[in-house]
Amino acid sequence: MNRNSDDPRHPWMRLNAAARAVRDPRDTAAPFGFATRIVALAHEHGMVSLLERISLRALGVACLLAIASVAANYQALLPGSGAPIPAHGIHEEFDASPVRDAVTVVLDLAD
């Protein structure tokens, strides 16, 4: 028992020698429909991968466009940029709005 386990007389090696004599009786041919299933799955997987690739590319393009638009409008986005809007101007703009709601029209007619 004090032999090395790579010694041919070691129990392990004698067990292996006996085990090698066993022939596997099981069939090694592909089961019916196996190849068709694999090919269908691989095709499906290929289509999904293509979609994934296109989606990733579209995401990349969208990110680039977003970055480009931020860069192009950077000055406008900075605080304090552009002309300050006076407080009274807001009211004037509101009053000058051409859009009038139905209630205002009815009240104007009543006057």
Added chain:
Amino acid sequence: MPDDADPPFDLAGCLERVRQRDQDAARDLVEHLYPMVIRIVRSHLPRRVPEEDLAQEVFMKMFTRLAQFQGAVPFPHWVSRIAVTTCIDHLRAQKRRPEFRWADLSENEADVLDAVMTNERDVPANDAMAAHELVHKLLGQLKPDDQLVIRLLDLEQKTIAEIAGITGWNQSLIKVRAFRARRKLRKLFLELQRKEKS
């Protein structure tokens, strides 16, 4: 005399057609490689994993990575490496290894184990199946990578260079793993012998 033998499989032509998305060629390729893949899967099959599921995984990886195949090694070797690495990944995922106990052995297996440990004779031919089962149970005590090396080295009698080709590991690493695995096996046999005596 009429030659009714099948013509040799045109692997290169088939691969070319598979690359052009020919589904018939893809089916032929799977059927041609299945015997080799299933033999690898059966010899390295992890517990509770159906062999057909594992074979399916191997073929799916083969098709997914087909564009990466450069022809540096023969195509069947490339596929066999995918099969081996797929099996080893499953073995690694099974963190717990079953404990080896005398009580779990069949009567025949216990007799064979007792015989190899107490005498120097070869295992009789009619006990080969029991020896085969014992080898698999003992291999199950090793770490997945060590298990693979010892299975290829001792059971399948591959050379270190062949194992390097199959696994993609360098030869020094394989020797280290073989040394470590054999040390563990030696320890296991000593423990078994001690238990048997007590």
